[in-house]
Amino acid sequence: MCATCGCSDDTGTRITALPVGGPADEGSASPEDHGHGHGHGHGHEHDHGHSHEHDHAHEVGGDEHAHTVLLEQRILAKNDKLAEENRAWLGERAILAVNLMSSPGSGKTTLLERTVTDLNGEPPVAVIEGDQEGHLDARRIRRMGCEVVQINTGSGCHLDAEMLRDGLAALGPRQQSVVVVENVGNLVCPALFDLGEGARVVVMSVTEGADKPTKYPHMFRAADLVLLNKMDLLPYLDFDVDHFTALTRRLNPEVTIQQVSATRGDGMPEFYAWLGARVSA
DSSP states (O other): OOTTTOOOOSSOEEEEEEOTTSOOSTTOOOTTOEEEOOSOOOOOOOOOOOOOOHHHHHHHHHHHHHHHHHHHHHHHHHHHHHHHHHHHHHHHTTOEEEEEEOOTTSSHHHHHHHHHHHHTTSSOEEEEEEESSOSHHHHHHHTTTOOEEEEEOTTOOSOOHHHHHHHHHHHOOOTTOEEEEEOOSOSSGGGGOOOSOSEEEEEEEGGGOTTHHHHSHHHHHHOSEEEEEOGGGGGGSOOOHHHHHHHHHHHOTTOEEEEOOTTTOTTHHHHHHHHHHHHHO
16 A cells, blocks of 8 residues: 555556557557556554553554654655656656646546647657556557557556656657656646656646646646646636636746647647757757
């Protein structure tokens, strides 16, 4: 069990390479499929015969809290060490890794499909797709002619640095390319785990409500770029763009906010310009 967020992975992380031209049927196994543990700690049961008076319960509760905090610190410290190794590996090869994060249904896979198509290999883009189960999104990306590796986390709710390391090994990205890591749909846990990425992009849909920065502050504080997606639906929704922008900048004054429609293409050239500037840097 992950001491940071409480998620667990009973089946182990599974990594599947889906190269262009490979098998496309749902559930098909690949020679690259393999599982491994991903550094999460395990809970401990406490067996004692004392009565649960208030003071004793407080003492035990304090001990458990201290143990959980220490375990969390160890997990994050291990993750951060691996993240720095990933960052060095990527830097040596001039590869920009973009951690793409959002809640489910924000449109990040559609945005990624359009990005791969519009950029057309300039620069080359490869994808690491994170989901709890299935290869649906990976197969969508592969149809765009893009190299993709699927990471299934089981019941795990986020990717971590070890998963990215193994995903990069399976993907084998080209030098001077972009690797987009589509994280598991979740506005909480992905913000806590450094993968070694060069940029963090949060995709936020206008269908989700303008108050999301207040409810999920860690995610918006961690972002380098926020893409406000599905702007083509704005006339039909009660979404206050100015209020959303103010809330986001209150948390993260330096963040870039862009308005896009991944389905219609509105605002996408500005996103490509932002991405291009990061690649050049």
